Amino acid sequence: MKKQFYRVKQLADQTFSRSGKAEGLTDELQTADRKVEHLRNALQLVSKRLSTGAGSTQGQDPAAREKRLKKLPEYLLGLSMLEASNFDDDDSILKYILYECGKTEKLLANEIAEHELKVEQLVCAPLTSISDQDLPAIMKTKKQLSRLMSEKETAASRYHHLERQKEENPTKFNAAREELEDVGIRVEAARDALAADMFALVAKEAQLAHTLLQYIKLQRAYHESALHSLQDTVPELERFINDSSTKPVFGYPLEEHLRVTSRTIAFPIELCVCTLHELALNEEGLFRIAGGSSKVRRMKLSLDAGLFNVPLPRDYRDMHVVASVLKCYLRELPEPILTYRLYETFVNASRQPTEQTRLNALWEAIHLLPEANFQNLRYLIKFLSALTQNQSTNKMTPSNLAIVIAPNLLWAADESTFDMNITTAVNCIVELLIKHADWFFKDDLSFFISFTKEDLLPDQCEYGFTPNFVHGYNQTAALSQDAANGDYSSMSKSMFDYNHQS
The missing domain is CATH 1.20.1270 (Substrate Binding Domain Of Dnak; Chain:A; Domain 2)
Structure with missing residues (x-):
C-alpha cells in the first residue's frame, strides 16, 4: 500500500x-x-x-x-x-x-x-x-x-x-x-x-x-x-x-506623452503611485532601498513596449522595484518636472531668510510651471505627503524622502560640476513641498484616475493587503502664526544646516 x-x-x-x-x-x-x-x-x-x-x-x-x-x-x-x-x-x-x-x-x-x-x-x-x-x-x-x-x-x-x-x-x-x-x-x-x-x-x-x-x-x-x-x-x-500612444515612455517628453495618451498624469507615475499608496505605505525604506535591477529593467521595458497594464502582475509585487521604476521615470525625463527654465527661481526661493518667505517664494515658483508639470508635481507631492504620515513605520520622514526624491525632480542643465550647497537647496525645496503639501495644493485628489483600485488589485483581499492610510491628516502647521514661521527648531536637521550655511 x-x-x-x-x-x-x-x-x-x-x-x-x-x-x-x-x-x-x-x-x-x-x-x-x-x-x-x-x-x-x-x-x-x-x-x-x-x-x-x-x-x-x-x-x-x-x-x-x-x-x-x-x-x-x-x-x-x-x-x-x-x-x-x-x-x-x-x-x-x-x-x-x-x-x-x-x-x-x-x-x-x-x-x-x-x-x-x-x-x-x-x-x-x-x-x-x-x-x-x-x-x-x-x-x-x-x-x-x-x-x-x-x-x-x-x-x-x-x-x-x-x-x-x-x-x-x-x-x-x-x-x-x-x-x-x-x-x-x-x-x-x-x-x-x-x-x-x-x-x-x-x-x-x-x-x-x-x-x-x-x-x-x-x-x-x-x-x-x-x-x-x-x-x-x-x-x-x-x-x-x-x-499614437504606442511608443516608449522613458526618456520621452512629459507633455508629448500626455498629449498622445490623452492623460493629465503620466501613466508610469499614476501606476507606481497607486500601487505604492495601496500596498507600501508601511514599507520601511521605500525609495531609499533600490529594487532588483533585472526586475526594474524588465518593468521599464514592459512600459516602453506598451505591454504593461492593470491589473498589477505578480512579477512586480516587490514595492522597492515599483519605487525604483518611478524614480527612473522622473530622472530620465528630458527635462525635470520643475523645469530648467525655473531652476534658478526654485534655488533662490530656498535661500530666503525665513520659512514663511521660502514658502511664499516656492508658491510663486510652482505656479509658473507649465500646466502638465504642475499637475504631475501636485500628484507626486500629495502622495509623498501621504507616505510621510506613516513615517513611524516606514522611517521615511519628509527630510529622508527629500534626500532620495529631490535629485529626480530638479537638476541643472549642466551637471558637469557638483555643488553640495545646490544639492542641499534642492533637498530643502522638496522637503518644504512635502511638509506643507496641503498648503501648496489645497484641493483633495484621488490617486486613481484612469483605472480603479479594483482594476489594479482585484486580488487585494486575497493577499491580505488592507489600506492603512489615514485620510484628512494635515502635516502643515498654521502658517499664519509668526511663532512658527522661520523657527529653525521646527525644521529638520538638513534644513537647519542649510539655513546656517546660507
Whole structure:
C-alpha cells in the first residue's frame, strides 16, 4: 500500500512538473510572444519582396504591361503589406502603417524608377538587422529557457524522490534542494532575459513603422508624377505615428506623452503611485532601498513596449522595484518636472531668510510651471505627503524622502560640476513641498484616475493587503502664526544646516 501511494505521488509530481513547463511563459510574455510573431511574419513577408526585381514596363501593350506591372517588387510589396497587416491587434500602429503603405505601393508601381541603392541603405538594412540579430537572439533565449525548465523538472523530481529519504540521507537531500533552488534562480533569470529581448523588439514597432514609411518617402522622391497623391499620404502616416500612444515612455517628453495618451498624469507615475499608496505605505525604506535591477529593467521595458497594464502582475509585487521604476521615470525625463527654465527661481526661493518667505517664494515658483508639470508635481507631492504620515513605520520622514526624491525632480542643465550647497537647496525645496503639501495644493485628489483600485488589485483581499492610510491628516502647521514661521527648531536637521550655511 505504501509503495502504491508513493507511485501515485510520483506520477502526480511528474504531471505537475510537465504543467509547470508548459507555463514557462506568463500571460505577459505570451502576449509579447504573439506580437514578436506578428513582427516576424511582417518582416518575412516584406523583406522577401523588397529584394524581388522586375523589368521595365515601358513600350508594352496594356495586357503585357499589366502582367509585368504585377511582377514589379513595388506592386508585390504592396500586396504583401496588405497581407501582413491582416493580424488581430487593433492597438498596433504597424498594422495601420502596413495597410496604408500597401495601398500606396500599388499606386506607385505604375511609375517605378531606379532607386534600389537607397532602398537597400535606408530600408533593407534596418529590417535585416531585426531579422538577423533580434529575432535569432530571442530564439536562442527561448531555447535556453526551455533547457533550464527541463533541468528544473529533473531537479524537482530528484528533490521529491530524496525528500522521502531525507532522514536516512540528509546530505543528498540538502544537495538536491540547493540544486533545485539554483536552477530555479537560473530559470527566472532566463525568463527575465527573454522578456527583456521580446519587450525590446516590440518597443521597436514605431521604429519599424518609420522604416517602412521611409521607403514610401524614397519612392516619392523618384516619382514626380505621383507627388500629388504622396503629399497627402506621407503626412497622414507621420501624424498617425506621432499621435499614437504606442511608443516608449522613458526618456520621452512629459507633455508629448500626455498629449498622445490623452492623460493629465503620466501613466508610469499614476501606476507606481497607486500601487505604492495601496500596498507600501508601511514599507520601511521605500525609495531609499533600490529594487532588483533585472526586475526594474524588465518593468521599464514592459512600459516602453506598451505591454504593461492593470491589473498589477505578480512579477512586480516587490514595492522597492515599483519605487525604483518611478524614480527612473522622473530622472530620465528630458527635462525635470520643475523645469530648467525655473531652476534658478526654485534655488533662490530656498535661500530666503525665513520659512514663511521660502514658502511664499516656492508658491510663486510652482505656479509658473507649465500646466502638465504642475499637475504631475501636485500628484507626486500629495502622495509623498501621504507616505510621510506613516513615517513611524516606514522611517521615511519628509527630510529622508527629500534626500532620495529631490535629485529626480530638479537638476541643472549642466551637471558637469557638483555643488553640495545646490544639492542641499534642492533637498530643502522638496522637503518644504512635502511638509506643507496641503498648503501648496489645497484641493483633495484621488490617486486613481484612469483605472480603479479594483482594476489594479482585484486580488487585494486575497493577499491580505488592507489600506492603512489615514485620510484628512494635515502635516502643515498654521502658517499664519509668526511663532512658527522661520523657527529653525521646527525644521529638520538638513534644513537647519542649510539655513546656517546660507
